[in-house]
Amino acid sequence: MRYQNVLRTLRFKGQWRSYQKRVLDRAENYLKDKKIHIVAAPGSGKTTLGIELIRHLGRPALILSPSINIRNQWIARIEEAYLPEGTDTAGLLSNTIRNPALITAITYQALHSCMRGVRDEQGDAAETDVDFFEAIHSSGVKTLCLDEAHHLRSEWWRALEELREKEPDMTVISLTATPPYDASKGEWDKYIGLCGPIDEEIIVPELVKEGSLCPHQDYVYFNMPTKEEADAVETFRKDAASVAEQIFEDEEFAAAIQTHAGLRQPMQHAEQLLEKPEYLSSLLVFLNARKLPFSRELLHMLGAGDNIPQIDLHWLEVLLQGFLYEDP
Numbered sequence: 001m002r003y004q005n006v007l008r009t010l011r012f013k014g015q016w017r018s019y020q021k022r023v024l025d026r027a028e029n030y031l032k033d034k035k036i037h038i039v040a041a042p043g044s045g046k047t048t049l050g051i052e053l054i055r056h057l058g059r060p061a062l063i064l065s066p067s068i069n070i071r072n073q074w075i076a077r078i079e080e081a082y083l084p085e086g087t088d089t090a091g092l093l094s095n096t097i098r099n100p101a102l103i104t105a106i107t108y109q110a111l112h113s114c115m116r117g118v119r120d121e122q123g124d125a126a127e128t129d130v131d132f133f134e135a136i137h138s139s140g141v142k143t144l145c146l147d148e149a150h151h152l153r154s155e156w157w158r159a160l161e162e163l164r165e166k167e168p169d170m171t172v173i174s175l176t177a178t179p180p181y182d183a184s185k186g187e188w189d190k191y192i193g194l195c196g197p198i199d200e201e202i203i204v205p206e207l208v209k210e211g212s213l214c215p216h217q218d219y220v221y222f223n224m225p226t227k228e229e230a231d232a233v234e235t236f237r238k239d240a241a242s243v244a245e246q247i248f249e250d251e252e253f254a255a256a257i258q259t260h261a262g263l264r265q266p267m268q269h270a271e272q273l274l275e276k277p278e279y280l281s282s283l284l285v286f287l288n289a290r291k292l293p294f295s296r297e298l299l300h301m302l303g304a305g306d307n308i309p310q311i312d313l314h315w316l317e318v319l320l321q322g323f324l325y326e327d328p
Contacts, residue, residue: 007102010055010082012048019206020045026200027053035196037174043213044202046175047077050145053173054103055082061143062136063105064160070147071095074105097132100139108156115159133166145173150180150191157190164194172196184277244316254290257283257323266297277302279322284308285315 016024023038030036036053040046051074054061065071075093083089094101097114114132144167149160164170174195180187207213225233247253262269263283273280281302287294289311299305309315 007055007058007060010051010078012052013081014048017045017210017212019202019210020049023049023200023202024052024056027056030199031057031171033196034169034171035174036172037195037198038200038202039176039179039198040202041204041207042177044207046177046202047074047147048081050074050147050173050175051078051082054143054145057143057171059142059171060100060102060140061104061145062100062141063103063145063147064108064111064149065105065147066108068107071105071107074147078103097135100135100141102139104139104141108160111163112156112159115162136163136167141167142170143173144170146175146195148176148178149174149195150176150178150183160194187275240313244313247316247320248286248289248311254286254292257286257319258292260323260327263287263294263298266295266301270301273298274301276322276326278318279327281309282315282319282322285311286319 027036038046038049040049050063054063063071063074065074072095075095078093079087079089090101092102094104095106097104097106097110111132144163146160164172172195179198180191183191204213208215257263260283262273262280266273280298284294284298284302285308288308299308
């Protein structure tokens with residue numbers, strides 16, 4: 001096939017480490033369900049493993065990364081590790097869906113931007129006028145490589161799920177250094193549903209044994225703080241409590257919280273609210289502490305009854321992080 005003929009002209013110029021070779025030797029078996037999920041410690045060469053799996057599959061690939069820098073690292077790694085110096089990469093490598101190539105690397109933000117017609121905040125490839133699925137079909141993409149998929153925001157995740165629904169024949173390569181082991185059961189099930197069960201794990205001791213990482217020891221010394229250190233800690237705690245009190249009593253902040261669409265129409269936004277139950281709890285903790293009204297349906301969603309915790313620095317931190325930075 002013409003795609004295979006071109007992609008398989010790529011050749012890794014280095015030597016495989018033992019743990020990389022183990023993964024590659026077993027890859028064919030893992031790919032029987034069209035999914036391969038690899039957990040690899042930092043420094044183990046997961047990017048190179050991903051490129052080799054793309055080469056092995058021999059079909060046009062779309063690589064999704066969580067940032068522009070990581071996206072660029074994929075392209076740079078292919079050029080330095082797989083291609084002779086000075087190779088013309090036109091038609092082979094691309095970092096924009098506007099001009100897809102055999103291997104196209106973009107960010108999750110750009111995927112969302114393109115599919116939803118909105119400009120992403122990083123200014124990365126705001127391709128709002130591109131027919132994404134037409135570009136996918138025309139370039140024949142059949143391999144989807146997900147780099148650190150668990151970092152996705154909810155709206156980027158929905159765009160990715162829509163892509164998988166419309167292109168069910170894609171083979172998915174999932175690579176991560178940190179799977180979301182601390183996620184809720186619902187989030188974990190969604191993550192595994194997309195990436196498949198973990199097939200291989202490359203752990204730090206393997207890197208040390210191979211000589212890829214130097215051995216080291218960490219020592220922890222326990223001692224009482226000096227008077228100056230204790231005073232600094234106490235001052236910080238007092239300052240934090242003062243700022244927390246100012247935020248809690250701020251009428252403009254309280255009014256902004258009350259405009260939250262999920263609080264106004266709980267049932268219409270139930271799915272999004274329950275994606276982050278701790279954040280929803282923080283909203284209710286704040287409203288309850290301020291004696292502001294809210295729908296009892298929200299308590300039923302959480303299964304919390306009328307047992308609402310008292311507000312403290314922890315709950316205020318969760319509220320601020322979610323409301324100001326994570327909640328679209």
